[in-house]
Amino acid sequence: AQTVTQSQPEMSVQEAETVTLSCTYDTSESNYYLFWYKQPPSRQMILVIRQEAYKQQNATENRFSVNFQKAAKSFSLKISDSQLGDTAMYFCAFMNLQGAQKLVFGQGTRLTINP
Amino acid sequence: KAGVTQTPRYLIKTRGQQVTLSCSPISGHRSVSWYQQTPGQGLQFLFEYFSETQRNKGNFPGRFSGRQFSNSRSEMNVSTLELGDSALYLCASSRDGSNYGYTFGSGTRLTVV
Numbered sequence: 001a002q003t004v005t006q007s008q009p010e011m012s013v014q015e016a017e018t019v020t021l022s023c024t025y026d027t028s029e030s031n032y033y034l035f036w037y038k039q040p041p042s043r044q045m046i047l048v049i050r051q052e053a054y055k056q057q058n059a060t061e062n063r064f065s066v067n068f069q070k071a072a073k074s075f076s077l078k079i080s081d082s083q084l085g086d087t088a089m090y091f092c093a094f095m096n097l098q099g100a101q102k103l104v105f106g107q108g109t110r111l112t113i114n115p
Numbered sequence: 116k117a118g119v120t121q122t123p124r125y126l127i128k129t130r131g132q133q134v135t136l137s138c139s140p141i142s143g144h145r146s147v148s149w150y151q152q153t154p155g156q157g158l159q160f161l162f163e164y165f166s167e168t169q170r171n172k173g174n175f176p177g178r179f180s181g182r183q184f185s186n187s188r189s190e191m192n193v194s195t196l197e198l199g200d201s202a203l204y205l206c207a208s209s210r211d212g213s214n215y216g217y218t219f220g221s222g223t224r225l226t227v228v
Contacts, residue, residue, distance in 0.1 A: 035216055043203060044118075045219035091158065102148065102171055103207075103217065105158035 002027045004094050006106035013082055014114050020067075021077045021109050023092030031097040034068065034075045039108075040088040048090070051075065079111075087113045117141065119220035121206050127226045133194040136223045140187050140208030146170075147189040148217060149181060152203040161204075164189055165211075196227045 003026045013019045025034070036048040051059045051068050058066050063080045079086055092106040120139040128134050140147050148171075149161040160173040164183035181191040187208075193200055203224050207217035 033216075037219075042221060043205075043224075044221040045205060045207070045217075047216045047218070050216050102160040102163060102173065103150070103158075104160070107157050 002029070002032075002094050002096060002104045004092050004104055004106035006090075006092055006109050008109045009107070010110045010112070012112040012114060015082060015084060017082055018078065018080050019082055019111065021079075021090050021092075021111065023075045023077070023106055025073050025075065025092070025094050025106075027073070027094065027096065029096050029098060033095045033097065034066075035093040035095070035103070036064070036066070036075075036077045037091045037093060037105075038086075038088045039091065045091070049077065082113045084113050084115060087111060119206055119208050119218050121204075121220035121223050123223060124221065125224045125226075127228060128196050130196055130198060130227055132196050133192060134196060134225060135190050135192045136204055136206075136225070138189045138191075138206030138208075138220060140189070140206075141218055144208035144210050144218070145187055146209045146211055147183055147187065148207045148209075149189070149191050150205045150207065151175075152205055152222070153201075158205070161191065193225075198227050201225060201227045 005024045032053045034051045037045045038048050049061045065078045067076045089108045091108045093103045122137045146165045148163040152158045163171040167183045178194045183189045203222045205222045207219045209217045
């Protein structure tokens, strides 16, 4: 079974700083996707960024980028020029492409951006 | 384009009762998945429906069930409610249930007293 671990329960940075959230996962599969989701107080899970395991190039979406280390099974999220609106819970998630296509989530990191 | 709509947003039920939650996916999305979110267990997969068929199921007791209608709307039902069923229930839809990620609704907060 796949597992996803986020080792930082909480993080806090000043506005405009850069912050990196850590995620490691465990799987024996080779074809999978990795995601970062953001959950603000509104409760809706919002997709931030996704990475296909077969791609070596790290995904980027504006201020959000990932550092995907397949051999190390590591998938960290970097937020540049952080904004107050980035304050939220961030969840790392794994989805296998074979078998049951379900998201396996980490426990989340509560990120606070301070003015 | 309308997002994923979940109703109701809040619900309070008594132990032993049953409850039905509703999810309307994004137009054109045929896959609907349900997740339970609790402080202790985090986010856990309940089941996925695709074209009215349950395609995948998580590790939950048979009290948890669901269905999907021909218009892709989905309902999940929990019978004989227990205090531990108190949670945020999130619904997510996708076009075909795979690689582009899911669009989530804002969830239904169920409290069992």
